[in-house]
Amino acid sequence: MTNSERSLFDGRTIAGWHAVPRTVAPQWPTQPMxxxxxxxxxxxxxxxxxWTIEDGAIVGRQDPPGCGLGAYLVSxxxxxxxxxxxxxxxxxPADTGIMVRASAIGSQGYQILLDHxxxxxxxxxxxxxxxxxxxxxxxxxxxxxxxxxxxxIKLEDPETTIEPISDLKRSLLSCxxxxxxxxxxxxWDAWNEFRVTVRGELPMITTVINGTRIAEMDAAAxxxxxxxxxxxxxxxxxxxxxxxxxxxxxxxxxxxxxGRAAACRWRNIRIRTL
Numbered sequence: 001m002t003n004s005e006r007s008l009f010d011g012r013t014i015a016g017w018h019a020v021p022r023t024v025a026p027q028w029p030t031q032p033m034x035x036x037x038x039x040x041x042x043x044x045x046x047x048x049x050x051w052t053i054e055d056g057a058i059v060g061r062q063d064p065p066g067c068g069l070g071a072y073l074v075s076x077x078x079x080x081x082x083x084x085x086x087x088x089x090x091x092x093p094a095d096t097g098i099m100v101r102a103s104a105i106g107s108q109g110y111q112i113l114l115d116h117x118x119x120x121x122x123x124x125x126x127x128x129x130x131x132x133x134x135x136x137x138x139x140x141x142x143x144x145x146x147x148x149x150x151x152x153i154k155l156e157d158p159e160t161t162i163e164p165i166s167d168l169k170r171s172l173l174s175c176x177x178x179x180x181x182x183x184x185x186x187x188w189d190a191w192n193e194f195r196v197t198v199r200g201e202l203p204m205i206t207t208v209i210n211g212t213r214i215a216e217m218d219a220a221a222x223x224x225x226x227x228x229x230x231x232x233x234x235x236x237x238x239x240x241x242x243x244x245x246x247x248x249x250x251x252x253x254x255x256x257x258x259g260r261a262a263a264c265r266w267r268n269i270r271i272r273t274l
Contacts, residue, residue, distance in 0.1 A: 008075065009269040011056045019048035022070030022248055025107045025129030028228060029235035044069060049246045057267035060246040066260035070248035072099065072106030078239040081199045081274040087191040090264040092142055092150040093117035095247040095257045099128065100198050101240035109240055112196050112207055118142065118256055119156060119163040123207040123214030133226035135172035135217045136165060138179030152188045155179040162253060175216035185210040199274060201238055202229050
């Protein structure tokens with residue numbers, strides 16, 4: 001590590017991190033939190049995921065497996081401008097992501113996508129509770145063997161997608177790798193290195209995976225139809241948490257969003273302040 005770079009994970013414990021339930025945020029930062037009736041509200045609050053340390057990595061799962069409820073592992077500290085470096089190894093399907101400039105509940109902020117499932121994107125961006133914008137340029141699917149077991153990732157056929165890519169989604173990226181460029185660098189069932197750079201009050205965020213720049217967004221250039229800059233600044237401030245996600249299972253795609261035994265793994269988590 002360089003002198004300005006420090007570790008956020010000791011390889012043995014989740015010291016410096018804490019788990020919270022995955023509560024659903026409203027679309028816009030000016031809206032109140034959704035009113036979820038009982039007993040569902042209590043059921044969500046009672047589940048904060050299963051976070052273990054296995055072979056020097058943080059492993060996130062639903063708890064209990066297959067319950068359909070998600071969670072976040074949230075940094076105790078907050079950060080302004082930085083480069084976040086880590087390695088990730090998701091199962092298929094595992095719809096996860098990395099939150100930056102996040103609020104204390106985890107589910108409000110800028111998300112770097114790691115949607116390792118059908119119609120998912122890896123390296124692009126989503127606005128959790130800040131407009132729900134999608135800034136993506138390609139989507140992925142899975143190859144299966146004769147027995148139906150997943151054996152590799154592939155680009156999705158647009159004719160089979162469950163979440164079409166619009167021109168607007170592409171236009172929100174100031175820099176974007178093609179799906180083919182992504183496919184050349186992604187490692188199936190192996191560790192992939194992410195470098196995420198966050199700069200500015202309305203941030204410019206860049207995702208580099210395995211040494212290739214995959215996506216970049218400039219929140220200051222977003223149209224008002226997808227982003228409210230003043231309300232977002234009021235909600236998130238200049239400094240925010242980092243959070244790793246275990247997604248819940250919604251009625252639309254169920255177990256295809258997060259498999260019943262699925263996990264995502266993170267290791268070698270470091271930060272360099274800018």
